Amino acid sequence: AQSVSQHNHHVILSEAASLELGCNYSYGGTVNLFWYVQYPGQHLQLLLKYFSGDPLVKGIKGFEAEFIKSKFSFNLRKPSVQWSDTAEYFCAVILGRGGGNKLTFGTGTQLKVEL
Amino acid sequence: EPEVTQTPSHQVTQMGQEVILRCVPISNHLYFYWYRQILGQKVEFLVSFYNNEISEKSEIFDDQFSVERPDGSNFTLKIRSTKLEDSAMYFCASTGLETQYFGPGTRLLVL
Numbered sequence: 484a485q486s487v488s489q490h491n492h493h494v495i496l497s498e499a500a501s502l503e504l505g506c507n508y509s510y511g512g513t514v515n516l517f518w519y520v521q522y523p524g525q526h527l528q529l530l531l532k533y534f535s536g537d538p539l540v541k542g543i544k545g546f547e548a549e550f551i552k553s554k555f556s557f558n559l560r561k562p563s564v565q566w567s568d569t570a571e572y573f574c575a576v577i578l579g580r581g582g583g584n585k586l587t588f589g590t591g592t593q594l595k596v597e598l
Numbered sequence: 599e600p601e602v603t604q605t606p607s608h609q610v611t612q613m614g615q616e617v618i619l620r621c622v623p624i625s626n627h628l629y630f631y632w633y634r635q636i637l638g639q640k641v642e643f644l645v646s647f648y649n650n651e652i653s654e655k656s657e658i659f660d661d662q663f664s665v666e667r668p669d670g671s672n673f674t675l676k677i678r679s680t681k682l683e684d685s686a687m688y689f690c691a692s693t694g695l696e697t698q699y700f701g702p703g704t705r706l707l708v709l
Contacts (some may be wrong), residue, residue, distance in 0.1 A: 519700075526702040526703055527689065527700040529699070532696075533695060534696065568628075576698065584646075585643040585656075586698055587643065591640060591641075
């Protein structure tokens with residue numbers, strides 16, 4: 484079955500440290516890739532997405548992600564995290580093209596940024 | 599900016615009772631979804647809805663679950679006879695094409 488893996492379940496960083504969260508998916512066909520963020524007490528918000536084109540995508544709040552097709556990966560990065568980035572981060576995949584397809588989520592990574 | 603809204607934000611119910619969770623998707627969106635997140639677990643797909651019918655459902659979405667779009671704005675999830683294991687956060691989402699936008703969720707607690 485298709486799946487999405489996030490390798491880091493809990494990450495603790497100091498402010499200004501660089502961040503990279505791993506995401507791998509298992510599906511050989513066309514995919515649309517997403518990173519969502521869930522701040523404490525809030526709902527899922529879209530950080531960035533990749534459908535096609537430049538594999539390096541930039542999202543909100545200084546986040547970016549790189550799609551590496553050969554590695555089935557879509558890792559999230561931020562050069563310098565802030566305390567306000569403390570949240571849970573979810574990688575998600577839509578398999579195939581066309582509207583209406585479901586999102587398959589990874590297990591999430593809880594990021595804590597310390598002052 | 600338009601957003602998906604959900605009511606109630608919290609619901610506590612007794613096992614065996616029926617609950618209805620309500621969602622108002624973004625107005626020009628065509629596809630609607632329910633997902634759930636059991637505490638400490640990942641977000642799981644339940645069902646998708648398009649053109650007034652279910653387009654896909656997961657194994658979780660058994661006969662106890664149903665969805666409905668009773669009017670032009672609301673999208674509801676009904677659980678007929680709740681079980682303890684239905685306790686979770688339920689998220690509604692909608693999309694015009696490919697990007698799904700999520701509501702704030704309803705936290706359901708079954709006692």
